[in-house]
Amino acid sequence: MRARIDESATVPATGLIAGLAGLARNGFSLLLSRLELAALELSEVLDHLLKLALVFALAIVTAWFAIAYGTALIVYLSWESLGWKILLIMAFSFTAMTVGLLLYAMFMARHNNFSLSATRAELQADRDMLL
Numbered sequence: 001m002r003a004r005i006d007e008s009a010t011v012p013a014t015g016l017i018a019g020l021a022g023l024a025r026n027g028f029s030l031l032l033s034r035l036e037l038a039a040l041e042l043s044e045v046l047d048h049l050l051k052l053a054l055v056f057a058l059a060i061v062t063a064w065f066a067i068a069y070g071t072a073l074i075v076y077l078s079w080e081s082l083g084w085k086i087l088l089i090m091a092f093s094f095t096a097m098t099v100g101l102l103l104y105a106m107f108m109a110r111h112n113n114f115s116l117s118a119t120r121a122e123l124q125a126d127r128d129m130l131l
Helices: 016-082 085-111 117-130
Strands: none
């Protein structure tokens, strides 16, 4: 008895159509792997932003308590010697601190790792390889 061989299963397809299909399949899997990398990095960035927002919110609450009690104490202790001028001094002090904190927050936002650097590097390497 002769064993029957299925030729379509053993002989790989060749030609232009098969080459284009292989190229499309490889390109699609490359695209999927890059999308997975971008999704992973984006989830890390979002996790980092969530932690930063939580710490920032807690810092604001505790700062308000510290500011309120500290201001009340300073005003109480210096009211007899300075009078209403202590309120003006406190207002200028808090304005200067607010401006400083806003500038620092802008610095942090510009120089933090929110840029998906690994994804950009992989996409740059893919572009360089293709061109």
